Amino acid sequence: MEYTQLGRTGLKVSRLVLGTMNFGPQTDEADSHAIMDAALDAGINFFDTANVYGWGENKGRTETIIGNWFAKGGERRDKVVLATKVYGNMAPDGSTPWPNHDKLSAVNIRRAVDASLKRLQTDYIDLYQFHHIDRNTPFEEIWQALDVLVQQGKVLYVGSSNFPGYKIAQANETAARVGSLGLVSEQCLYNLFERRAEMEVIPAAQDYGVGVIPWSPLHGGLLGGVIKKEVEGGRRAGGRTADALNDPAVRAQIQSYEDLLEKHGLEPGEAALAWLLTRPGVTGPIVGPRTAEQLDSAIRAVELELSEEVLAGLEEIFPGPGPSPEAFAW
Template sequence: MNYTHLGRTGLRVSRIALGAMNFGELIDEAASFKIMDAALDTGINFFDTADVYGGPQKPDMEKGYGTSEEIIGNWLAQDTSRRNKIVLATKVYQPMETGPNDKYLSAYHIRRACEASLRRLKTDHIDLYQMHHVDRATPWEEIWQAFEQLIREGKITYVGSSNFAGWDIATAQLIAACRNLLGLASEQSLYNLTQRTTELEVIPALRHFGIGLIPWSPIGMGLLGGVLRKISEGRRATPGLQAQIEARRPQLEAYEALCTELSESPALVALAWLLHNPAVTSVISGPRTVEQLHENVKALDVELSHETLTKLDRIWPGPGGEAPQAYAW
């Protein structure tokens, strides 16, 4: 396993992070335990979840939101030595209950959500506490005050963001600097070969402030995972994914042909492309099986030549560079 610093911090995390979004919704506890065991065995020390992961609460279901955290907590409780072997990340923002203050980033909700996550995770601290989305209705002074309090109490160590615009990142950092805080350590963004808007302003902002980028959906919800080959083998795509396949079929054909030429699976090429970007700290892998986890880790050994990277740019063009040069002289 390869490790790097989380942004400008001294914390070292694995280049592949274990994403636990499927725990409790698509994967039961026993299978989730096996995946976490395998992740630890391969050297993955970065585990990412969110309070909302696990699926919606339904009348006929015992479990729902919060289940992913509960599964991780139960796994940690099996062997307490595991806690000091991982960097544990979770998120706050999404509604967990139906009350008017059971969501977003008020100091009131941040405090209560953190306490609830700690109970579900069966731990006394969260290593990276991430804002799942920006809340422009709450002043940054209030948000940072809430995080400062949690840091003082030892309940969280680092703060991260997710789905922020470049100017949100800049605003957050400037207010944090006024309070003599480290500010954001990382940003989770939608970033893959098919979704490259972050290259305009988010990545330049992260580089300027020394904030690590953690891409989510690295294989485009399955689009970059060899979807044409899977269809040819008789597998069916969901209606939403099928529409994307038809809209991007020429690109997908060129992409999968290039991967065949490289003798690499499309999913590994997609992961390796992200890992080649110096802005990227760690790529989130959300495997449904141990086999998928082991396969994704192989991306660390995939070398992409300058020629291959150029071909990928031709197939999946970005926004034309960074703002404003991408659209202005």
């Protein structure tokens, strides 16, 4: 496994991030524990979750599964750089939400971090991430709340997720003004098919020393060889992937992508991850395996070197927008 610094910090993290969103909803606790053990054995030390994972009436379930894994001992907690998130409403599903049970007020941040720590069976979170922007809470309030948690030893670093470039700038300018470290990472939607983050999010992150952690690196399976799987196994895509493939232009684009990689003897999912690892500013993509086999495939991507011919072909099939303002102006 390869390692890199998380943004401008001294923290070393693996170039693959283990995403845990499937733990609970799609992968039971025993298999989830086995996947985390395998990830740790492979050298993956960066695990990502969120307080809302488990979803619906099972919100918090994923953190609980991870906490039970930590409780097994064997230095599991010490070896893991643990990232979780705050923003979503954690009131019991079906109940009437009370005010201040979501978003980024100081009240909710305090409540949410203590609840996550209890579910995770740990006394600190390495990277506490804002799951979304909160337009109604000033960053002065947010940083005051986080500074208290840092002083208490409950949180070590702070990151963001789904922030536009201007909010990354606003957050870190405010942090500098009040003497806080500020954001050290940004978790954003970024892959070969969806490259709009290159316009402003990634340049802002690079300017502020913020590590970029792409989520959905296979764009919901669209970049994982979906057409080939249809042909070979008769397994048709579902959900948003199926909707995307119903567009003839998208289907032709994905077919060209799969043809290119087949020509070079490459697996689509592994190539899509390897491409992200070549991108400026990227710390490492989040992979969310449902099985041990999917984890093995993701790990192979770290050692995969894409040739200049393949990189050029991918650029031709999926041309990025480029940075702003050239992406939309002269």
